[in-house]
Amino acid sequence: MRLPPGLRGLFRLERRRRPFAEEIHYELAEHLRRRTEDLVAQGWAPDEAHAEARVRFGPVGPVAEACEVIDTNRERQLMRREWWTDIGQDLGYAMRGLRRSPAATAVAALTFALGIGVNAAVFSLVDGVVLKPLPYGNADRIVRIYERDQNRETGPVTIADFRDWREQSGAFDAMAVFRFRSAVLNTDTDNNQLPAGQVTANFFEMLGVSPAIGRTFAIEEERSGAAPVVVISDALWRSRLGAEPGLVGRTLMINGVPTTVIGVLPRSFVPPLGSRTDVWMPSDFEAIAQDAFRSRAMHFLAAFGRLRPGTTIAQADAELQTIGARLEATYPERNLGHRPNPVPLSLAGIQSTRPVLLLVMGAVGLVLLIACANLANLIFARALGRSQEFAVRAALGASRPRLIRQVLTEQCLLALIGGAIGVGTAAVAIRGIVAWLAPILPRVDRVALDTRVLVVAAGLSLVAGLVSGILPAAHAGRASRHISLVGDARGGTTSRAGRRLRACLVSAQVALAVVLLAGAGLVVRSLNQLMAIDLGFAPQGVLTFAVPLPAARYADRPARVTFQTAFLREIAALPGVTAAGMSYAIPMQNSSTTGFDIPERPFPIGQGPEVGYNAATSGHFEALGVPLLSGRLMDERRDLPGAPPVVVINQRMAELYWPGEQPVGRYIRSGPAGPDAPPIEIIGVVGNIRRESVFVPPEPEIYFAATQDVTSNASFSVRTSGDASALVPGLRNRLRTLDSTLPLANVTELRDVVNTTLFRPRFLALLFSGFALMALALAGIGIYGVTAFVVAEQSRALGIRRALGATTGQIQRDVVLRGMQPVVVGIGAGLVLAVSLSGAVRSMLYGVTPTDPVTLVSALAVALGAGLLGCLAPASRATRIEPVVALREG
Amino acid sequence: MANSSLDLLRGTLDLLVLQTLITGPRHGYTIAEEILRKSGDELLVEEGALYPALHRLAARGWVESEWGVSDNNRKARYYSLTSVGRRQLRTQTAEWDRYVTAVARILKPGRAESA
Numbered sequence A: 001m002r003l004p005p006g007l008r009g010l011f012r013l014e015r016r017r018r019p020f021a022e023e024i025h026y027e028l029a030e031h032l033r034r035r036t037e038d039l040v041a042q043g044w045a046p047d048e049a050h051a052e053a054r055v056r057f058g059p060v061g062p063v064a065e066a067c068e069v070i071d072t073n074r075e076r077q078l079m080r081r082e083w084w085t086d087i088g089q090d091l092g093y094a095m096r097g098l099r100r101s102p103a104a105t106a107v108a109a110l111t112f113a114l115g116i117g118v119n120a121a122v123f124s125l126v127d128g129v130v131l132k133p134l135p136y137g138n139a140d141r142i143v144r145i146y147e148r149d150q151n152r153e154t155g156p157v158t159i160a161d162f163r164d165w166r167e168q169s170g171a172f173d174a175m176a177v178f179r180f181r182s183a184v185l186n187t188d189t190d191n192n193q194l195p196a197g198q199v200t201a202n203f204f205e206m207l208g209v210s211p212a213i214g215r216t217f218a219i220e221e222e223r224s225g226a227a228p229v230v231v232i233s234d235a236l237w238r239s240r241l242g243a244e245p246g247l248v249g250r251t252l253m254i255n256g257v258p259t260t261v262i263g264v265l266p267r268s269f270v271p272p273l274g275s276r277t278d279v280w281m282p283s284d285f286e287a288i289a290q291d292a293f294r295s296r297a298m299h300f301l302a303a304f305g306r307l308r309p310g311t312t313i314a315q316a317d318a319e320l321q322t323i324g325a326r327l328e329a330t331y332p333e334r335n336l337g338h339r340p341n342p343v344p345l346s347l348a349g350i351q352s353t354r355p356v357l358l359l360v361m362g363a364v365g366l367v368l369l370i371a372c373a374n375l376a377n378l379i380f381a382r383a384l385g386r387s388q389e390f391a392v393r394a395a396l397g398a399s400r401p402r403l404i405r406q407v408l409t410e411q412c413l414l415a416l417i418g419g420a421i422g423v424g425t426a427a428v429a430i431r432g433i434v435a436w437l438a439p440i441l442p443r444v445d446r447v448a449l450d451t452r453v454l455v456v457a458a459g460l461s462l463v464a465g466l467v468s469g470i471l472p473a474a475h476a477g478r479a480s481r482h483i484s485l486v487g488d489a490r491g492g493t494t495s496r497a498g499r500r501l502r503a504c505l506v507s508a509q510v511a512l513a514v515v516l517l518a519g520a521g522l523v524v525r526s527l528n529q530l531m532a533i534d535l536g537f538a539p540q541g542v543l544t545f546a547v548p549l550p551a552a553r554y555a556d557r558p559a560r561v562t563f564q565t566a567f568l569r570e571i572a573a574l575p576g577v578t579a580a581g582m583s584y585a586i587p588m589q590n591s592s593t594t595g596f597d598i599p600e601r602p603f604p605i606g607q608g609p610e611v612g613y614n615a616a617t618s619g620h621f622e623a624l625g626v627p628l629l630s631g632r633l634m635d636e637r638r639d640l641p642g643a644p645p646v647v648v649i650n651q652r653m654a655e656l657y658w659p660g661e662q663p664v665g666r667y668i669r670s671g672p673a674g675p676d677a678p679p680i681e682i683i684g685v686v687g688n689i690r691r692e693s694v695f696v697p698p699e700p701e702i703y704f705a706a707t708q709d710v711t712s713n714a715s716f717s718v719r720t721s722g723d724a725s726a727l728v729p730g731l732r733n734r735l736r737t738l739d740s741t742l743p744l745a746n747v748t749e750l751r752d753v754v755n756t757t758l759f760r761p762r763f764l765a766l767l768f769s770g771f772a773l774m775a776l777a778l779a780g781i782g783i784y785g786v787t788a789f790v791v792a793e794q795s796r797a798l799g800i801r802r803a804l805g806a807t808t809g810q811i812q813r814d815v816v817l818r819g820m821q822p823v824v825v826g827i828g829a830g831l832v833l834a835v836s837l838s839g840a841v842r843s844m845l846y847g848v849t850p851t852d853p854v855t856l857v858s859a860l861a862v863a864l865g866a867g868l869l870g871c872l873a874p875a876s877r878a879t880r881i882e883p884v885v886a887l888r889e890g
Numbered sequence B: 001m002a003n004s005s006l007d008l009l010r011g012t013l014d015l016l017v018l019q020t021l022i023t024g025p026r027h028g029y030t031i032a033e034e035i036l037r038k039s040g041d042e043l044l045v046e047e048g049a050l051y052p053a054l055h056r057l058a059a060r061g062w063v064e065s066e067w068g069v070s071d072n073n074r075k076a077r078y079y080s081l082t083s084v085g086r087r088q089l090r091t092q093t094a095e096w097d098r099y100v101t102a103v104a105r106i107l108k109p110g111r112a113e114s115a
Helices: A005-012 A020-041 A044-057 A060-102 A100-129 A159-167 A203-207 A236-240 A283-291 A292-297 A313-330 A354-384 A387-395 A400-437 A449-481 A495-531 A559-574 A618-624 A651-657 A722-740 A748-759 A759-793 A795-803 A808-844 A853-879 A882-888 B001-025 B028-039 B047-060 B083-107 B108-115
Strands: A142-148 A173-186 A193-199 A229-232 A252-253 A258-265 A280-284 A302-307 A339-342 A542-548 A577-583 A593-595 A610-616 A628-631 A644-650 A680-686 A701-705 A711-722 A745-751 B063-069 B077-083
Touching: A020 A060, A020 B028, A020 B047, A020 B077, A044 A060, A044 A449, A044 A745, A044 B047, A060 A400, A060 B047, A100 A354, A100 A400, A100 A449, A142 A159, A159 A173, A159 A313, A159 A795, A159 B063, A173 A203, A173 A280, A193 A593, A203 A302, A236 B108, A280 B063, A302 A313, A354 A400, A354 A449, A354 A495, A354 A759, A354 B063, A387 A400, A387 B077, A400 A449, A449 A495, A449 A808, A495 A759, A495 A808, A542 A722, A559 A577, A559 A711, A559 A722, A577 A618, A610 A748, A610 A853, A618 A711, A644 A808, A651 A680, A651 A701, A651 B108, A711 A722, A722 B063, A745 A748, A745 B001, A748 A759, A759 A795, A759 A808, A759 A853, A795 A808, A795 A882, A808 A853, B001 B047, B001 B063, B001 B083, B028 B047, B028 B077, B047 B063, B063 B108, B077 B083, B083 B108
Parallel strands: A193 A280, A229 A258, A610 A701, A644 A680
Antiparallel strands: A142 A302, A142 A339, A173 A193, A173 A252, A173 A302, A229 A280, A252 A258, A542 A711, A542 A745, A577 A610, A577 A711, A593 A610, A628 A680, A644 A701, B063 B077
16 A cells, blocks of 8 residues: 555654765766866866865865754754653653553553562562662771681681781781670669670771761770770660750760760661661770680670771681681690681671572562563553554554554553552562661661662562563564454454464463462471471560660679579569579670580590580579480589589480480589589589570580579569569569669560561561462452453354354363463473573572472462463353354444 | 854855746756856855755755756756745855845945945
């Protein structure tokens, strides 16, 4: 069909590449020719005329070039304008198209909203925790230096090792250490324990952090004997101290000592260890280093170094390993097997979080892909319904790329609308998510829906729009050529390629859904395994808390013991309390280890084992529900500081070191004095508990008598018959009557502590179940859509078959079988995909293999069920087709 | 100084080209001929300089170009004024007049004042 060129141009907006250079050269040559001719006419000889024409014209090259530049720029400008006009036109079409079918538009926009919303939320998490650079001037040069031993990769550091590294290493131009401390802020009305840290004076200078107000520490302030000073966090300054700029220079009572506030940190500051730290104190770590035993044996510091400019972490590591080997040789009894392990600060502390976040990111990526496949199918159906519109436009000269572009514009517009809804919802949800995740994610308070997230979400929306639109668009563009203007687009004109494509989309959706189902199955099954584990103690109904005793007022052991036993008696007398005990450590909250020796058969030097350390009263075991297996428990009246020292060990320790023997009545040695330490009698054996976390099997453990091995920071555990938290006011009251300056710190229900260690598996199980459900729903809708469309399209054929005597059963079976074909293909592909991706979840599983057959079969069954569900409604509609009606309509 | 005198010249040339086209479409050669005829060699030192001016005017939308057949039956690019170009010609001529009067008033005080 030939159209007048003007009309064609109008609709096609075709771009004719103008041969600028050629035209310009012709134009200029023509001028020269005319001039020559005129000169010849005036009587010049042809050669001279030609030369004269050139002289009069001037240099041809630069003129041609200037013209070409002008013309090219103009063309570019025109094209740009045209492009924007086209976009405007496409957007106009798109708006009209979307308004024409509001229901379909809403479904599509919400599908996009779901896909993009979850992605935006997860990205903001990953960005805040992993990607965003830390707010330190020297962030890229700061290294966290751990100590590696046979038990762990990232252990804390001893002060002696730190000092040796600092003296012997050339890779760092500054090194600093940090350790957690508690600080009690005493005011007239109450005593609050605040998260605090002790650092070397150069700590903030090393990080490259300047305070918002005031200053940070001067070197001499870390020496013992210097006037006590603190730097405080912005959060503390705002929440408790009234955000008063004049606070700096004033004195607060901290740990019962008047302390000068010298600076307030900026709001954006994040402690390098991630967890909140409100009070920063300089400390004389050198004084600890003087004590030979403590300095090499006690691993309790977080060490940091700032790489010299130009030094790589690999160079620093090589140097530190040399130093580490030297230290091993010099101090074999304490350093053997201990090596420094430098990690860039950006990765430190999130090594275990990173894979989880990446996994979750992968999962939401899959959800978005499924959503895209669904949308592709949806617009496919709509594009077919609109094939007449396309045919008209194609006949009028709209080119194929132009039609494709229109479909894509429509899809991108939808995606952006959906994305905006999704991001809006995520913005509301993110606060809740952050609060929920706070226990397992460091740096989580840096998570926010900021411009970075918005940019990513917008980009993701456009990509999703393009991805979901490209196949149907290409198809619509092609199909538009074949559809006649007068023909009925509904009547069996769907191309075979189109049907195949839609089936492929369903298969892809099902495959991705199976992957997510398998993932969800695995994490749910491992959560079940974890919940079935016997912890060795009963956390339900147990309240735990600590009462840190300030060294200034409880300097000696008798004073502490007197207070602690008096307080225990008070607690036991409270109504509802069935048992109360005191200990150094509470399961899954804090733990420590100690070396020990058996005097009858000593271990070779430097090879003595480390076992779990605790100190407890008998009430501790009763409160936690840990059974006594043999012997007796410690006795607060008998096992006092002056009496012979006693310990209770756990069953695991008895089995490991006294196999087949009765350990009760035997002796061990433990403590800083080494072989000179007095022997300690084992008086009892108690049941094993999982003290580190639900994941870690019980380790050998020694319980000293809390009345003999007195700590200034004892924890208490109280079992109640009723609601554990109802006990708190009574406890506070009792504590105040004993000593009005002491805080009741770290008040927690043990059940919550246990749940916190199970938080990650629970979080993963919940999240993956949610994703799998979304995926399943989307896939089900996809299957339904395609099958329903096929039924509608073939209603005539089905009507004829009915008329020829096919039973409803036969028709139903046919429809279901046809509909299930892509589902089965998808399940197969999904299982293959799930098995090949299973490595990604391996580290997050417990007691389940990544290719667990039960999980895979269940995923298969669920996907099959969803597929059948999606096919059933169209199948039953197929059986209701009235032969006569169908024929008449055709 | 060199630049500003060039700008001045260029602006003048644009004005002349537009003026030439007021009577109807012409191709480059005839435009050049007309300017040369009316001004001698004073304002169009090199004929080639005309073409960038023409293309620039076309890019601004003041003139339109179209391929046609010249008086001697060869292909030629014809330029014609657009309505924008016509308006520009009017305002620029008026500006030019003001400018010339002002300059003249300073350079030849007696005559300008008497005029």
